[in-house]
Amino acid sequence: MSTTTATLARGLRVGELAKQAGVATDTVRYYERAGLLPPPRRTAGGYRAYDGGALDRLKFIQGCQRLGLRLRDIADLLAIRDTGTCPCEPAEELLRRRLAEVDAEMARLSALRAEMARMVDALPSQQCPPPAPGSWCPSEEGR
Numbered sequence: 001m002s003t004t005t006a007t008l009a010r011g012l013r014v015g016e017l018a019k020q021a022g023v024a025t026d027t028v029r030y031y032e033r034a035g036l037l038p039p040p041r042r043t044a045g046g047y048r049a050y051d052g053g054a055l056d057r058l059k060f061i062q063g064c065q066r067l068g069l070r071l072r073d074i075a076d077l078l079a080i081r082d083t084g085t086c087p088c089e090p091a092e093e094l095l096r097r098r099l100a101e102v103d104a105e106m107a108r109l110s111a112l113r114a115e116m117a118r119m120v121d122a123l124p125s126q127q128c129p130p131p132a133p134g135s136w137c138p139s140e141e142g143r
Contacts, residue, residue, distance in 0.1 A: 011041065011049025021058040028058070036061055036075055068098050 018025045031037040032048075037057055040050040057078070064074045073094050080087040 011043070011051060012054065014048045014050070017050045017054055017058070020055055021062065023058065023062070031058070031061060034071060034075070036071065036078060067095065068101070069094055 012020070014025050014028050018028045021028070028037065032039060037050075037054060040048045040054065043049050060078070060081075061074055064077065069077075077087045077091055077094070080090060
């Protein structure tokens with residue numbers, strides 16, 4: 001039996017699962033406590049022994065997080081997925097909400113960028129006077 005087959009037969013230990021998923025072992029344990037990963041079987045020595053589905057589940061969670069979905073939303077999608085039902089309809093609703101949030105954040109950042117550009121353009125180019133008290137900019141009177 002190869003090492004990989006032997007590992008799958010005995011189950012993945014938390015460190016092995018974490019390494020394959022590219023997360024910390026504490027993350028795996030947290031997802032288990034939060035109900036995102038079902039509790040794995042335990043070895044006689046008390047070690048967690050995850051099956052191959054745990055890695056797939058971790059990758060699904062990571063993909064959802066990259067999109068900015070909240071853990072409770074991910075839990076809802078996993079619960080639907082666990083029933084064998086396609087989670088596409090609720091996923092569409094969540095992703096549309098997330099798109100609106102991203103659009104709002106982009107608009108906020110665009111306004112912030114414009115404000116910063118105006119500030120840069122308003123800075124004196126030569127012989128900067130001392131800053132006004134409580135500010136890093138010179139006072140309007142000193143210009």
